[in-house]
Amino acid sequence: MTLTEDRARRNPAPAVRRRTDPDPVARSRGGQRFLLLGLALASAYSLFPVWWLVVAATKDRTRLYQSNGLWFSGMHLWNNLHQLFTYEDGIFLRWTANSLLYAGVGSFGGTLIALATGYGLARFDFPGRAMVFACVVGSFLIPIALLTLPLYLLFSEIGLVDTPWAMLIPCLINPFSVYLAKVYTEATVPFELLEAARLDGAGELRIFVSIVLRMMTTGGATVFLLAFVNTWNAFFLPLTVLRGEENWTLNIGLYNWSGKRLESGVDLTSLVLTGALLSIVPMAIMMVAMRRYWRTGVTLGALK
Numbered sequence: 001m002t003l004t005e006d007r008a009r010r011n012p013a014p015a016v017r018r019r020t021d022p023d024p025v026a027r028s029r030g031g032q033r034f035l036l037l038g039l040a041l042a043s044a045y046s047l048f049p050v051w052w053l054v055v056a057a058t059k060d061r062t063r064l065y066q067s068n069g070l071w072f073s074g075m076h077l078w079n080n081l082h083q084l085f086t087y088e089d090g091i092f093l094r095w096t097a098n099s100l101l102y103a104g105v106g107s108f109g110g111t112l113i114a115l116a117t118g119y120g121l122a123r124f125d126f127p128g129r130a131m132v133f134a135c136v137v138g139s140f141l142i143p144i145a146l147l148t149l150p151l152y153l154l155f156s157e158i159g160l161v162d163t164p165w166a167m168l169i170p171c172l173i174n175p176f177s178v179y180l181a182k183v184y185t186e187a188t189v190p191f192e193l194l195e196a197a198r199l200d201g202a203g204e205l206r207i208f209v210s211i212v213l214r215m216m217t218t219g220g221a222t223v224f225l226l227a228f229v230n231t232w233n234a235f236f237l238p239l240t241v242l243r244g245e246e247n248w249t250l251n252i253g254l255y256n257w258s259g260k261r262l263e264s265g266v267d268l269t270s271l272v273l274t275g276a277l278l279s280i281v282p283m284a285i286m287m288v289a290m291r292r293y294w295r296t297g298v299t300l301g302a303l304k
């Protein structure tokens with residue numbers, strides 16, 4: 001036996017450990033559990049304010065400050081609703097009608113304009129189209145708060161301040177809706193169909209009304225829903241361009257009620273919370289009614 005063999009026999013090499021990969025099924029289950037935990041936390045974070053609002057709307061002014069804020073203490077919801085609808089001759093109902101007018105009519109008109117503009121950018125070739133589209137994309141990156149003061153100065157010059165037109169006109173122009181309409185048009189309206197309609201003698205207006213709008217139902221519903229929610233939640237614009245109480249939106253009216261406690265000592269917190277609870281009902285109804293169109297539209301935009 002040589003010297004090298006003797007040393008190898010006395011000091012054997014350590015055994016090589018094989019590296020075993022973790023079970024892919026267990027790893028997948030761990031990722032799913034982590035995802036479910038994250039979704040549960042996000043849901044709780046989102047639903048917590050709604051739960052607090054529902055509980056607070058069922059209390060009178062005394063129990064609102066003295067009881068547990070996360071659980072019920074008496075049922076005074078119907079009394080709060082009666083006071084809400086009768087306070088100041090039912091001005092809350094007027095604010096609700098104004099919000100429905102601004103959000104409904106403005107969003108509907110803005111959707112039609114956005115679909116027509118998006119269709120023109122997607123299916124018509126004209127000089128400067130790329131520049132126009134670049135301006136559209138750049139303009140919806142500008143916050144609406146930066147445009148509120150110029151809009152107020154413009155409307156004050158032409159006498160539209162404190163009128164419904166001061167809210168409706170800005171709702172008709174939405175660059176982000178134009179961008180969505182262009183994406184939907186490129187995904188759903190083929191060139192061959194338009195050429196076939198032109199060969200059959202259809203004019204451009206008839207093609208848009210009879211063919212394009214019907215094919216853009218999903219995209220139009222999505223654009224309308226997003227515009228409705230955005231207009232319904234608007235605060236800074238109506239606060240600037242609307243002065244009289246008869247033209248206020250729900251957000252501005254409830255904000256004014258919440259400030260009366262400091263101005264005149266009148267505590268309307270119960271009415272404000274009850275009104276805030278009712279203000280989310282139209283949006284919830286809109287989301288449920290248009291859920292099918294909205295989900296399909298978001299999926300189509302993501303695939304595009």
